Amino acid sequence: NAGVTQTPKFQVLKTGQSMTLQCAQDMNHEYMSWYRQDPGMGLRLIHYSVGAGITDQGEVPNGYNVSRSTTEDFPLRLLSAAPSQTSVYFCASSTDWKAQSAQHFGDGTRLSIL
């Protein structure tokens, strides 16, 4: 049981490049979400999904797109990378969206935009 798997672990991009951060979970969780964490700060929600085919915006969605075609996968796309998007990105999943569902997090993708 791998839990939540994020790839790649590290990535360096040039300004204007695009890329996709991958997130996969093998726990059959309905709920998945993406956070970013800047140095010395807490996590901020980017986008989330309550199930396959359903996504919504979080606190800081600008510059990012998501899709949820399967229960297992929830990729995050950077359309045109900017230095302000340099951060550590965490993907999380939980059984459902309800109050009693604890979140399981991946180990993160460390992204640097030059």
Place this chain on the structure above:
Amino acid sequence: DAKTTQPPSMDCAEGRAANLPCNHSTISGNEYVYWYRQIHSQGPQYIIHGLKNNETNEMASLIITEDRKSSTLILPHATLRDTAVYYCIVKGANTNAGKSTFGDGTTLTVKP
């Protein structure tokens, strides 16, 4: 969701109990208190959660005051590996999991 207030940092001697407080004075009746921790460079890890009764698991105990306006996470015998940032979060029954707000948390340093 109710906001939470935590001290920015705390120290604890190895082998002693670590008591981490959290204030959530605006909590409503259907909101749960969750604790997560983040060890350096890793993803956050779920520790424990509760509604109004005290809870205990293999990692920690959660004590919630009778008025539910505050709670304390207790690590009974802290080790050096418990050094981490601890986040207290309040999450409601009608609020989706992804909208849990992770504030700045408490940095716990366990010292030999």
